[in-house]
Amino acid sequence: MKQGLHWLTLHSVLIYGFLYLPIGILILYSFNGQGVGGFPPKDLTFDWYRKLFQDDALWEAVFNSFWVALASVGIALSLGTLAALTLHRVEFPGKALFRQLVLLPLILPGIITGLALLLIFVYAEVSLSLWTIILGHGTVFISIATTEIFSALQKLPPSQEEASLDLGANYWTTFWRVTFPNLRLPLTASGLLIFTLSLDEIAVSFFLIGRTNTLPLEIWSRLRRGITPEINAVSTLIFLFSLVLLTVSYQLQQRFTNRSTP
Amino acid sequence: MYTKGYKTSISLLPLLWVSILLFLPYVLILCTSFWSVSSDQVLVHTWDFSSYQQLVTNPMYGKVLFRSAKIAGTVTLLALFLAYPLAYFLSFHCEKQQKWLYQLVILPLWVSYLVRGYAWKTILGGDGVLNGFLQYMHITNEPLEFLLYSPFAVVLTLTHIYTPFVFLPVYAALAHIPKNLLEASHDLGASHFNTFWKVIFPLSIPGILTGSTFAFVLTLGDFLAPQMVGGASGMMISNVVVSLFGAAYNWPLGSAIAMVILLLVVTLLSVVNRYEKKWSMK
Known part of the structure; x- marks a missing residue:
């Protein structure tokens, strides 16, 4: 049983890795000066974010x-x-x-x-x-x-x-x-x-x-034209925004449920 | 206590809306599937089965449908294989951190679908992160070109996207099992394996069914991931529909395929629903 539990723990850790690795890589490469691929990431920069903020479309x-x-x-x-x-x-x-x-x-x-x-x-x-x-x-x-x-x-x-x-x-x-x-x-x-x-x-x-x-x-149509870390940057911002929204809704829900069950 | 006037005033708007923007549109797919396209690319409202005949006679459609079902089945099984042990671990062996570990599985659901597909594209590509890593570590000398644009890439991406979906209902089922049932089983001398097989597993079947139906149906109808990472060999049935409604301009044939998908999905859902009901009656 102990042995089984170890496997189970390992399996769970690996799944968290599988779920978060792509997201982590995506965020990391939004700072990569050398484009969306390659290893290791080089010339870390905020340029893609700067480009993003000037991108009217x-x-x-x-x-x-x-x-x-x-x-x-x-x-x-x-x-x-x-x-x-x-x-x-x-x-x-x-x-x-x-x-x-x-x-x-x-x-x-x-x-x-x-x-x-x-x-x-x-x-x-x-x-x-x-x-x-x-x-x-x-x-x-x-x-x-x-x-x-x-x-x-x-x-x-x-x-x-x-x-x-x-x-x-x-x-x-x-x-x-x-x-x-x-x-x-x-x-x-x-x-x-x-x-x-x-x-x-x-x-x-x-x-x-x-x-x-x-x-x-807009992102979808850009994916066809060739990709730059600018898309990583905008994805990172969307992710952060969803996180904020999620936290807010969680807090709201907590407050409401606390109030309704005195 | 509610008057007729009240009932009419609350139900009028939703009934109208649902009839016009849901019922009618679904019926229109059915109608369109019986029409045809003339040689000068005009939609003709003649009623026949020619689109369905094409589906049956041209082996390409059956092949793509079969491939889609195979991909959907693989994704469902993989997602179950990943999600079930994790849900089991969180419900029974992890009391202290359970809450935030649970949130941690749900969180990726809030990362845009498109963004997750895109992330895999940047990882698996010929000059992508994985190939860069492999060459950097001197495991390979040439980039592996088969990673991206293959059924494998589609399965990987969709498994990543749908594992949390499968996890949710399985976890809900497992977490609702009263702990004293397990104690009773142990006290009566059952081994861990027998407790799992005879007590826990049967009680989690409704969760498994809900989760896998969801994953299967959504994968079967997916066209974005195949287009992003699938390449020609990873194209699925919905991509055919998209191209028939776009450049290939054959709406009747596209609608006929959409009807086949719709029928498959609705049949699957009702079978699972009936089975689930039967199971929970026991």
Whole structure:
């Protein structure tokens, strides 16, 4: 058994190595003066970062990506809340199909949903632009918002809403003053998740892209033209940014859960 | 307690949205797959099975589909082989650092998919980091050109990407096993191996199923990693779809292949779902 445990420890260490080695190499070579390959890294420099900050096309793509992510979070959260309320409170024929359809983009490979959306936009003669990407991301990520909010709704005691309605508040007031405050945690959590996923999304955007690129697509098109450590540098920055976002969402979640369980 | 008006007002918008932007688009793939392209490259709305006939008669498509399934299967098995022992180790032998070691497995999920693919490209390339290292250590004299642009590179990259995905549900299943079950098994005289095989493993099967389905399905439909690191010999079925929707301009044929992928995925998911339900009833 002791012997087995040693193997298990070794296996685990190796896996951490496998998971982190490429990321470490990527970051290391963003400082490499000699290009993206070769060994050992030589002429360590900040030049690639300096180039990065003067690269207007790249910053425009960053800006586009943020805009797309924000707008898709808005769409996914509002429709996700409505869809979760619908699944929780309304019975109608075809409800099972509705549930399946909402969840489908989460399970299907991105190419299928991307293609499907491309077809409807082309047949409806909608020209492709950042807006089609926003609609695409918004639609794909409704699945995440719906799952999170639906499970929160199931945990809410119906008595609170009943009390509010009995005391004469209308549905609108009841939602904003009673239900919504209870949904803040799943809304924030899924909002942050959708924001990060949208920033990184490429399979669906790939089909819905017009003339303006999002950041992943800008990187994708540069990969074909030959690669420089500038891409390593921008990847490193994206990684750091995701780390910050992750820490923030973790802290928020901790604070919320501490408050709700006194 | 909810009036009809309330129910209508909350369900109207999501129902419309889902019908127009999910249901209709999926149906459109199905419709397009029965249309055809005329000789002057125009989409004709005549209904026939010609695209599906092409899929069956041209052995190239079957071959690529088979290769994709093989790559997806390999990635799934490798990811399981990597993730399962790690999840086991974290759940049963590592109480103190469990929490942050767990976070450490999840963290790479937040590194952009594209960035991880790109990282492997810079490592495996002819003048990449690995070849540089091998030559620096005098293990090889010439760069090994077969590393990048091969099915091997695709499998490696996708295993790297999907191992955390497989780890998550397996870990969730293992961590939920009550510790007193294991104590009971030991007290009743079972060996470590028997405890694992008869108690732990069966309880982790739902996690294994969820994780491997996820990895298999997502790998099967991947077209970005093959394009980045796969080369001609590492092309997968979704790359064929992409080229049919691009330069090769044959949307009906592309849609037919997309329908085949969709059907495969949905069948797999429902089989696994049914099996999982049956398993948890026991």
